[in-house]
């Protein structure tokens with residue numbers, strides 16, 4: 001057990017943040033929440049306002065807040081997705097830079113940093129790629145530069161598809177799969193990089209507690225799978241057939257650019273940094289991660 005820390009979480013009301021707050025408290029850390037509406041401290045990104053004293057006594061800031069990605073990408077939605085992440089990260093970074101005792105900044109990012117259609121596997125040394133989400137991730141991470149320049153420890157959790165029945169992609173997939181009308185998406189050959197929610201939470205705990213962690217960390221399970229394999233494994237976990245494929249054309253019509261960069265994306269991300277840190281996944285295999293998420 002490490003020294004108890006005071007951790008400020010943004011987006012603590014969300015899928016990852018709510019689970020992380022529980023896990024950190026269980027490990028003896030003190031958790032404070034920073035929210036637009038319901039936290040211990042507040043901020044207003046439109047006004048560049050962070051409540052005075054928000055970072056007093058804080059050892060680590062875990063920054064998860066951001067406008068949801070899974071929505072139709074109108075021009076306004078894209079602006080919100082980008083601005084909510086960039087403005088918030090800059091505000092926090094500048095506040096961290098001005099502290100005498102600088103908290104570490106552990107910032108969410110996405111595996112989409114590497115792009116959305118990549119035949120070879122990527123790791124933390126790979127360059128950033130194409131697409132709107134890659135652009136968002138670059139700007140999001142770039143907004144942490146004031147914290148980095150000030151010498152604060154900064155971590156970017158480039159997260160894959162988080163598996164939880166409570167929210168995110170899996171929660172959206174469950175109703176049709178439970179009804180037995182689920183199936184592969186497109187030709188099913190696209191690689192999916194995923195992580196069980198409890199492993200993601202442990203990766204964040206590791207980043208909070210371990211001073212040796214900094215820079216980019218791919219928060220994914222060790223083995224990406226194809227959409228076909230994911231589909232079959234989910235059907236098996238639910239005891240349901242998966243014989244109704246969803247054609248790529250339908251996805252593009254229903255979800256536009258968002259569908260192309262998310263459910264149709266072909267992205268195999270490898271967690272080299274977590275492996276080098278000796279991180280132990282509780283559910284490194286998909287069938288166990290899905291069963292864990294569903295039951």
Ligand SMILES: NC(=O)c1ccc[n+]([C@@H]2O[C@H](COP(=O)([O-])OP(=O)(O)OC[C@H]3O[C@@H](n4cnc5c(N)ncnc54)[C@H](OP(=O)(O)O)[C@@H]3O)[C@@H](O)[C@H]2O)c1
Pocket residue numbers: 010011012013014015016017034035036037038039045064065066067068069080084088108109110111159160161162163167168169
């Ligand atoms: N879930 C995934 O599969 C996944 C994959 C890759 C990366 N990530 C990233 O990991 C982070 C956490 O994910 P999550 O699934 O826990 O997200 P989430 O459930 O959507 O929660 C995000 C939180 O951000 C705050 N928020 C929402 N819209 C905002 C806006 N326009 N401006 C400022 N704050 C806003 C909300 O907190 P308040 O209402 O309290 O302010 C919300 O609870 C996100 O940045 C996400 O992009 C998630």
